[in-house]
Amino acid sequence: MLLDTASLYFRAYFGVPESVRAPDGTPVNAVRGLLDFIARLVQDHHPDDLAACMDFDWRPQWRVDLIPSYKAHRVAEEAPAGSAEPDAEEIPDTLSPQVPVIEEVLDALGIARIGAPGYEADDVIGTLTARAAGPVDIVTGDRDLFQLVDDARAIRVLYPLKGVGTLQLTDGALLREKYGVDGPGYADLALLRGDPSDGLPGVPGIGEKTAAKLLDAYGSLAGVIAAAEDPASRLTPAQRRRITEALPYLAVAPKVVRVADDVPLPETALALPAEPADPERLAALAERWGLGGALQRLLGALQR
Numbered sequence: 514m515l516l517d518t519a520s521l522y523f524r525a526y527f528g529v530p531e532s533v534r535a536p537d538g539t540p541v542n543a544v545r546g547l548l549d550f551i552a553r554l555v556q557d558h559h560p561d562d563l564a565a566c567m568d569f570d571w572r573p574q575w576r577v578d579l580i581p582s583y584k585a586h587r588v589a590e591e592a593p594a595g596s597a598e599p600d601a602e603e604i605p606d607t608l609s610p611q612v613p614v615i616e617e618v619l620d621a622l623g624i625a626r627i628g629a630p631g632y633e634a635d636d637v638i639g640t641l642t643a644r645a646a647g648p649v650d651i652v653t654g655d656r657d658l659f660q661l662v663d664d665a666r667a668i669r670v671l672y673p674l675k676g677v678g679t680l681q682l683t684d685g686a687l688l689r690e691k692y693g694v695d696g697p698g699y700a701d702l703a704l705l706r707g708d709p710s711d712g713l714p715g716v717p718g719i720g721e722k723t724a725a726k727l728l729d730a731y732g733s734l735a736g737v738i739a740a741a742e743d744p745a746s747r748l749t750p751a752q753r754r755r756i757t758e759a760l761p762y763l764a765v766a767p768k769v770v771r772v773a774d775d776v777p778l779p780e781t782a783l784a785l786p787a788e789p790a791d792p793e794r795l796a797a798l799a800e801r802w803g804l805g806g807a808l809q810r811l812l813g814a815l816q817r
Contacts, residue, residue, distance in 0.1 A: 514554065514558060514560035514562065514563045514564075514649075514650045514651075514652060515564050515566055515637075515638045515641055515642065515649060515650070515651050515652065516551070516554075516563070516564065516565045516566060516652050516653075517566060517634050517635070517638060517651070517652065517653035517654070517655055517658065518547075518565045518566055518567055518568075518615075518626075518634060519567070519568050519571070519634060520634075520653045520654040520655050521547055521550055521652065521653070521654065521673075522543045522544075522546070522547045522608075522611070522612070522615055523543075523608070523654070524546075524550075524654050524673055525542065525543045525544075525545075525546025525547045525549075525550060526542060526543035526546065526605065526608045526611070528546055529542035529543070529545060529546035530542060531607060533545055533546075534803070535801065535802045535803045536801075536803050539610065539802070540607045540611065541611060541614065541802050541803060541804070542611075543608055543611040543612075543615065544611050544614050544615050544618065544802060544804065544807075545804060545805075545807035546807075547615060548618070548804065548807040548808055548810070548811045549807045549810060549811070551563075551624070551811055551814075552807070552810040552811040552813070552814040553814075554652060554671075555785065555811070555814040555815060556814045556817070558650060558671075560650065560785060561784065561785060562625075562783035562784055562785060563624055563625065563783065563785045564624075564625045564626075564627050564637075564641060564781070564783050565619050565624055565625065565626045565627070566627055566628065566634040566637040566638050566641070567616075567626055567627065567628035567634055567637070568628065568633050568634045569628035569629055569630050569631070569632060570599045570630065570631050570632060570633065571584070571599060571602050571633060572584045572587075572588070572599060572600055572602070573599075573631050573632060573633060574631070575631070576768075576769045579765040579766075579768055579769050580712070580713065580714075580762070580765060580766065580769050582712040582713070582714065583711060583712050583713065583769060584602075584711055584712050585712050586712055587602055587603050587712075588600045588601070588602070588603065589601045589602060589603040589604070614798070614802055617794075617798055618795070618798055618802075618804070618808070620790070620791070621789060621790060621791045621792075621794040621795035621798055622786060622789050622790065622795060622811070622812075622815075623786035623788075623789055623790030623791075624785075624786065625781045625782065625783050627641070627778055627779070627781050629776045629777060629778055629779075632773060632776050633772075635655065635657060635658060635772045636772050636773035636774075636776045637776055637778065638651055638653075638658060638661070638772065639661060639772030639773055639774045639776070640773060640774050640775060640776040640778060641778070642661050642668055642774070643774040643775075645666075645668075647667070648666070648667035648668070649666070649667070649668045649669075650669060650670075650671055651668070651669070651670045651671065652670075652671045652673075652680075653670060653671075653672065654672065654673050656672070656699075656703075657700075657703060657708075657711075657770070657772070658670055658772070659672075659683060659688060659692075659696060659699040660696055660697060660699040660700040660703070660770075660771065660772065661696060661772065662683060662684060662685055662688055662695070662696035662699070663685070663696050664684055664685040664686075668696075669682060669683055669684045670683040671683070692721070692725055693725035693726070693728070693729055694725060694728055694729075698728055698733070700767070700770050700771045701724075701728055701733055701734040701737075701767075702721065702724050702725060702728060703770055704734070704763070704766040704767060704769075704770040705719055705724035705727070705728075705734070705737070706719065706720060706721045706724045713766070713769070713770065714762060716755050716756060716759040716762070716763070717755060717758075717759070718751065718752075718755045719752070719755060719756075723752075727740075727748075727752070730747070731746075734763065734767065737756060738756065738760070738763060740756075741753050741756035741757050742757075785815065786815060787815055787816055788815075788816075789812070795808075
C-alpha cells in the first residue's frame with residue numbers, strides 16, 4: 514500500500530474541523546485525521562507493506578523547464594536563483610506547521626517515509642509500483658495516478674470520494690466505464706484534456722469526452738498525432754487544426770504528465786510495523802500534540 518501522503522493530509526485538513534487542537538491550542542486536525550485514515554486503511558485492507566510517499570519537490574524544475582505553467586499558480590514564494598530548495602507551495606497557514614509533526618509521528622511509529630530530491634510523491638509511487646512483485650493499492654486523491662492502474666498486475670487506486678472515509682476502488686473496468694480508457698491511456702487523456710489545477714493547458718477545444726473519443730478511435734496519443742498529420746483521417750478540420758497547433762505542447766507534455774518509474778530511492782524496509790519504532794518518542798509526541806484516540810486507533814490496527 515502506497516500513500517500519496519500530501520494528498521491525504523490535505524484531505525484530512527479540510528475534512529476534520531480545525532477545532533481539533535493540541536493542549537496548547539495548536540490545530541492538529543490534519544495530523545489526527547491522517548492517523549485515523551491510515552488506521553482505517555490498515556484495518557480494512559490489511560497491507561503487508563506500507564509506505565508514506567513524500568513530495569521532496571512538489572514542482573520539479575525538470576517539469577517546469579518543459580511546461581513553465583506547471584503548478585505556477587500554487588507558488589507562494591519563489592526559491593532564490595540557483596538554490597537547491599524548491600519553490601514554496603501555497604499551503605494554509607494552519608496546515609504547514611502540522612506537516613513536520615506528521616513526519617515525526619510516522620517516523621516514531623516506524624511507518625516508512627520515502628521521497629527523493631527533485632521528485633514528487635507521484636514519481637516515488639510510480640517507481641515503487643514498477644518494482645513491486647505483487648498487488649499494489651495506491652491511496653490518493655489525485656486522479657493523475659489512475660495512469661498506474663493495471664488489472665494484470667493487480668494495481669489499483671483507492672480514491673477518496675468524501676473526506677477520507679469513502680473510497681472508490683479504481684480498476685481498469687471503472688476507468689473504461691468512466692473515462693473510456695485504461696490505466697496507461699489515462700495519461701494521454703489527461704494531457705489532451707489539460708488540468709488547470711496543475712497548470713497544464715491541454716489542447717484548446719478538446720475536453721475530456723472528445724479526448725476519450727479520439728483515443729478510442731486512434732489508440733494512443735501517438736495515434737491521434739498521426740491522424741492529425743494524415744489528410745485521409747476522419748478528424749474534423751477543427752480537431753486537426755487544434756492538434757497541429759498544439760504539437761509543441763504535445764511533444765513535451767508526456768514527460769510532465771507521466772509519472773517517473775525509475776527514481777533513485779533509498780533502501781527502506783516497507784513492512785508494516787507491529788510495534789512502534791520509538792515508543793518513548795511516540796509517547797512524547799502524543800502528549801505534546803494531544804493525539805489521543807487517533808493514535809491509539811492506529812496502534813490498535815497495527816497490532817492486529
